[in-house]
Amino acid sequence: MSTVSGLDWRHRLAERGVDRRLWLLLPATVFVLVLFIYPFVYGLSLSFQPMNGGGAFANYQKFFSDAYQRDTILTTLKIALPAALLNVLAAVPIAFRMRGRFRGKRLMTTVLVIPITLGTVLTAQGLLNFLGPTGWFNRVLMGIGLTDDPIRLTNNYWGVFFSLIVTGFPFAFLLVLSYLSGIDPTLERAAATLGASRSQRFRRITLPLLAPGLATTFLLTFVLAFSVFPSAVLVGNPAGSTRVISLAAYQAAYEQYDYAYASAIAMIMGAVELVVVAVVLIWRSRLYTGSTGGKG
Amino acid sequence: MSAPTSTSAAVHNDGPTRAKGVRRSLRATPTAWVIWAVVAFFFVNLAGVVGSVLVSSFGRRWFDTWLPSGFTTQWYGEAWHEFGLLHVITVTLIASALVVALSVVVGAPAAYVLARQNFPGKRLVYITFLLPILMPPITYGIPLATVLYKFGFAGHLSGVVLANLVPSVPFVILTMTPFIEQVDPRIESAARMLGAGTRAVFLKILAPLLVPGLLASAILVLVRTVGMFELTFLTAGPDSQTLVVALYYSMSAAGIRAQQSVDAMAVIYTSMMLVLLVVALRFVNPTQLVARVKEEPE
Numbered sequence: 001m002s003t004v005s006g007l008d009w010r011h012r013l014a015e016r017g018v019d020r021r022l023w024l025l026l027p028a029t030v031f032v033l034v035l036f037i038y039p040f041v042y043g044l045s046l047s048f049q050p051m052n053g054g055g056a057f058a059n060y061q062k063f064f065s066d067a068y069q070r071d072t073i074l075t076t077l078k079i080a081l082p083a084a085l086l087n088v089l090a091a092v093p094i095a096f097r098m099r100g101r102f103r104g105k106r107l108m109t110t111v112l113v114i115p116i117t118l119g120t121v122l123t124a125q126g127l128l129n130f131l132g133p134t135g136w137f138n139r140v141l142m143g144i145g146l147t148d149d150p151i152r153l154t155n156n157y158w159g160v161f162f163s164l165i166v167t168g169f170p171f172a173f174l175l176v177l178s179y180l181s182g183i184d185p186t187l188e189r190a191a192a193t194l195g196a197s198r199s200q201r202f203r204r205i206t207l208p209l210l211a212p213g214l215a216t217t218f219l220l221t222f223v224l225a226f227s228v229f230p231s232a233v234l235v236g237n238p239a240g241s242t243r244v245i246s247l248a249a250y251q252a253a254y255e256q257y258d259y260a261y262a263s264a265i266a267m268i269m270g271a272v273e274l275v276v277v278a279v280v281l282i283w284r285s286r287l288y289t290g291s292t293g294g295k296g
Numbered sequence: 297m298s299a300p301t302s303t304s305a306a307v308h309n310d311g312p313t314r315a316k317g318v319r320r321s322l323r324a325t326p327t328a329w330v331i332w333a334v335v336a337f338f339f340v341n342l343a344g345v346v347g348s349v350l351v352s353s354f355g356r357r358w359f360d361t362w363l364p365s366g367f368t369t370q371w372y373g374e375a376w377h378e379f380g381l382l383h384v385i386t387v388t389l390i391a392s393a394l395v396v397a398l399s400v401v402v403g404a405p406a407a408y409v410l411a412r413q414n415f416p417g418k419r420l421v422y423i424t425f426l427l428p429i430l431m432p433p434i435t436y437g438i439p440l441a442t443v444l445y446k447f448g449f450a451g452h453l454s455g456v457v458l459a460n461l462v463p464s465v466p467f468v469i470l471t472m473t474p475f476i477e478q479v480d481p482r483i484e485s486a487a488r489m490l491g492a493g494t495r496a497v498f499l500k501i502l503a504p505l506l507v508p509g510l511l512a513s514a515i516l517v518l519v520r521t522v523g524m525f526e527l528t529f530l531t532a533g534p535d536s537q538t539l540v541v542a543l544y545y546s547m548s549a550a551g552i553r554a555q556q557s558v559d560a561m562a563v564i565y566t567s568m569m570l571v572l573l574v575v576a577l578r579f580v581n582p583t584q585l586v587a588r589v590k591e592e593p594e
Contacts, residue, residue, distance in 0.1 A: 016415065016416060018415050018416070021408075021409055021412075021413060022409060022413070022415060024405035024406065024408060024409045025405070025406050025409045025410075025421065027401075027402045027405065027406070028402050028403055028405070028406035028425070028465055028469065029406070029421065029424075031402050031461065031465055032424055032425060032428070032465070032466075035440065035458060035459075035461060035462050036424075036427065036428050036436060036440075036462050037424070038443065039436060039439040039440040039442070039443040040436055040439055042439055042442070042443055043436075043438065043439025043440075043442065043443075044439075046439070046442065090334070093327070093331045094331060094334075094335055097328060097331055097332070110574075110577065111339065113573065113577070114342075114570070114573075115342065116519075116523075116569075116573065117519075117523075117566055117569035117570045117572075117573050118346065118566055118569075119523055119540060119543070119562070119565055119566060119569060120525060120540070120544070121540070121543040121544060121547050121558070121561075121562050121565070122346070122349055122562035122563070122565065122566050123345065124547065125349050125352075125547065125555075125558060125559055125562055126344075126345030126346055126348055126349045127345055129345075129348035129349060129352055129559075130341070130344045130345045130347075130348040131345075134360045135348065136344050136348060136362070137341070137344060139362065166342065166345065169338070219430065220429075223429075223430060223431070223432055226432050227432030227433055227434050227435075227526060229434060229525075229526060230525055230529075230544055233548060234544075234547055234548065246432070246434040246526075249434060249438055250434070250438075253438050253441075253442075259438075259442045262438050262442075263438060263439050263442065265438075266434065266435045266436075266437075266438040266439060267435075269432065269434065269435050270431060270432075270435040270436075273431065273432060273435065274431075277430060
């Protein structure tokens with residue numbers, strides 16, 4: 001094949017899927033390179049050029065040697081991991097109940113979707129009003145005599161946690177429901193014919209088929225929860241128990257105007273987040289990933 | 297015209313699954329009761345959260361009582377004037393419309409290639425498109441804002457639009473791909489055999505068939521962009537704030553403003569989002585975003 005003509009060469013490329021249609025990818029690829037990859041690389045290199053001198057790693061040393069900054073990683077994980085986990089775990093049984101057809105299913109789905117429209121600020125205001133010391137929730141608790149003094153549920157960890165449940169649960173629910181509807185119900189019926197009990201069917205058939213979807217749902221809810229920033233300020237205690245890492249990055253950039261340090265924190269944040277993503281993906285790859293019967 | 301198409305498709309897709317689930321879900325076991333009780337508890341508290349903001353936005357003075365001392369609509373008027381909401385809403389709508397249009401124009405062709413073709417490096421391209429969705433906006437938002445400031449985009453509407461495109465284009469690609477996979481490639485081949493060029497195939501064959509998919513991803517991007525806080529917050533200037541960002545500023549500067557006018561503004565924001573979402577739900581079956589049941593006869 002030493003005398004490959006231009007046409008022949010093009011033909012062979014086309015057989016491997018490289019033809020003129022690939023030009024259609026160009027705008028999106030250029031766009032991702034310019035607006036995502038380039039800023040990322042720029043931020044990475046900026047993080048190695050500390051504003052106040054020092055070695056290339058000075059910004060990272062600064063972050064990890066300062067307990068007030070370092071602890072933001074743990075704070076973020078302590079809020080985001082349980083919230084994401086609870087959202088996914090709570091979504092499973094509810095989605096399981098909702099996959100059949102019954103009266104009011106559409107209404108119920110719509111109501112469950114409504115929290116998506118609330119936005120951080122209405123959620124924050126609502127939680128402050130509702131769960132606050134003089135709010136309806138504490139009034140009811142004190143009214144039925146469960147407690148004498150109002151329980152503190154806002155301006156601390158719990159406020160942020162609840163705001164993540166309110167905004168994250170509907171999202172997790174929708175995803176789990178759609179993964180669940182993708183599982184072919186005939187599989188379960190076949191198992192029932194063979195004498196499998198309800199719990200056996202769930203454990204041996206539905207759960208393994210659903211697990212990869214659950215992993216994806218967990219990841220997406222975790223990403224949402226991990227970047228919690230407005231609610232950490234509005235319903236949390238932004239100087240203490242809910243000082244999340246995004247807040248540290250924001251303060252470095254827009255209060256101290258140290259973009260190099262802010263980029264370093266953003267990179268650390270990305271790295272921590274990607275470690276969790278990687279762990280979940282590795283765990284997911286050990287699960288069954290074949291066809292779930294019904295979906296393509 | 298497209299609404300009936302997508303609805304009927306959804307019903308058709310759902311058909312077999314739904315019919316089988318009927319009996320099972322009506323029988324109430326003890327676990328079912330517990331689950332419904334938990335759902336009810338969630339709803340009651342959710343209603344409390346939303347209701348307290350709604351009541352407060354119409355309330356006169358509300359301290360240590362069940363309900364405010366009187367009701368008024370003055371906070372809405374105040375919020376409207378004080379925060380210049382007309383301007384803010386105009387900016388929100390313009391920015392979102394631009395983001396939607398650009399991300400569809402850039403994303404849809406890429407989705408087409410990814411749905412139809414195998415080529416070397418496809419996985420890498422796919423992962424690159426996936427990354428902006430898997431990363432929290434703040435992580436890439438801060439370097440992105442720095443770059444946008446460097447080139448003079450940030451602080452203006454253009455910066456807000458560019459920043460919001462980063463998660464939107466991949467989102468269009470991901471939501472469009474299954475729609476394109478459902479269009480039979482033989483239809484295209486047939487058109488080509490009859491002499492249609494690439495342009496004609498796209499405009500006369502694919503575009504009309506993909507209207508439901510285009511609408512779905514466009515509306516979802518719209519909802520996302522209107523609600524996107526972080527990226528807009530990092531790149532907006534005083535004149536290019538969207539409603540979420542303006543709301544955040546008004547709330548974090550609490551004490552200066554009456555809390556009720558912030559509540560009123562939050563209610564305005566949520567009603568806007570609700571309208572968008574109800575429109576979206578008319579075109580998109582939310583449960584079929586991830587797992588599309590194929591329309592193949594079995």
